[in-house]
Amino acid sequence: MKTKASILLLSFFILITFWLSGCELSDILGSSQISNNSDAPLTISFIDVGQGDSTLIECENEAMLIDAGLYGNREKVINYLSSRNIKNLRYCVATHPHSDHIGGMDAVIYTFDVDTLVYPEVKSESASWNYLLDACDERGVSYYNPEVSDTFTLGGAELTVLSPAKGAEYENTNNTSLVLKLTYGDVSFMFTGDAEKEVERELLESSFDLRADVLKCGHHGSSTSTTKEFLEAVNPFSAVISCGKGNDYGHPHSETVTNLKNQNVQIYRTDKSSTIVAQSDGKEITFFSASGSEITQSKTETTLFEYIGNTSSYVFHRSDCASVKDMKEKNKMYFITKTEAVLMGYTPCGACKP
Numbered sequence: 001m002k003t004k005a006s007i008l009l010l011s012f013f014i015l016i017t018f019w020l021s022g023c024e025l026s027d028i029l030g031s032s033q034i035s036n037n038s039d040a041p042l043t044i045s046f047i048d049v050g051q052g053d054s055t056l057i058e059c060e061n062e063a064m065l066i067d068a069g070l071y072g073n074r075e076k077v078i079n080y081l082s083s084r085n086i087k088n089l090r091y092c093v094a095t096h097p098h099s100d101h102i103g104g105m106d107a108v109i110y111t112f113d114v115d116t117l118v119y120p121e122v123k124s125e126s127a128s129w130n131y132l133l134d135a136c137d138e139r140g141v142s143y144y145n146p147e148v149s150d151t152f153t154l155g156g157a158e159l160t161v162l163s164p165a166k167g168a169e170y171e172n173t174n175n176t177s178l179v180l181k182l183t184y185g186d187v188s189f190m191f192t193g194d195a196e197k198e199v200e201r202e203l204l205e206s207s208f209d210l211r212a213d214v215l216k217c218g219h220h221g222s223s224t225s226t227t228k229e230f231l232e233a234v235n236p237f238s239a240v241i242s243c244g245k246g247n248d249y250g251h252p253h254s255e256t257v258t259n260l261k262n263q264n265v266q267i268y269r270t271d272k273s274s275t276i277v278a279q280s281d282g283k284e285i286t287f288f289s290a291s292g293s294e295i296t297q298s299k300t301e302t303t304l305f306e307y308i309g310n311t312s313s314y315v316f317h318r319s320d321c322a323s324v325k326d327m328k329e330k331n332k333m334y335f336i337t338k339t340e341a342v343l344m345g346y347t348p349c350g351a352c353k354p
């Protein structure tokens, strides 16, 4: 599949002076706001729930939620869903029974109209899990315990279940995580829950097409996930890490960030950028930071990104340089200032002399 994912970063405040050693793209993701009634047919929001996971997927008037963070952060999820005018969730996906994923889900089920809970075949006595099942029973939510290779749709998007296999037994609950791949037109996203190396290895041995434009890194960017081999197979253009600022686990681990950087993957982090939103028309993917104040996409495209870098040559150009026209969309990296480009290791083009 030809990927034409292009990334536009809507940056408002570039705090270069606070630039530290790491150069993840999310460092320069400033604040911008997307409209709650955006016309994008596919909107995927990686909601900032601190240390945890919660991803809202909206496709052509249908919505689903993958995980809902800790119980203590339930209001963040509920408020965000409300801000997106969500009334009904066709699916709530509980990737695995850990509280940083499903703690807030019973509150979501009591607040919104949820059709179906999608969950892996696991036995759990955790309080969060029991609260979740109680909520589903009380609210008449149906259950779907999918098998590997099952597919289901959300609007025009198709989701494929990659893991866990029925009857598979894992000592580590993280590995029971439902792993889903979403495909919409030419673009694809992989959601891995907290699945770790063991599952990544199994996926590498499977016959699934693992390639995805965007990877939600497993286990909050822990070194237990996102191995080099797995990354090579998924070959994402961008990766999202959902973790809390200054979390106790040191997530994301430096091994993960290094693996991603070595593969030229653009990294977005909820601990740095808060909620991260990816929108797509099925051909291109645009990333936004959902916090902050108003900048429209077109304004940003025309006024903010003066410089464009090539992610394979690490040369940056003025946006009107002839070589930008020949640059593959997926190789483009947008900069507002020259300083940003230089700090990220790019050198100026000899022709347009930015």
Ligand SMILES: [Zn+2]
Pocket: 096, 098, 173, 174, 194
């Ligand atoms: Zn977990």
Ligand SMILES: [Zn+2]
Pocket: 052, 053, 098, 100, 101, 194, 219, 220
């Ligand atoms: Zn987790």
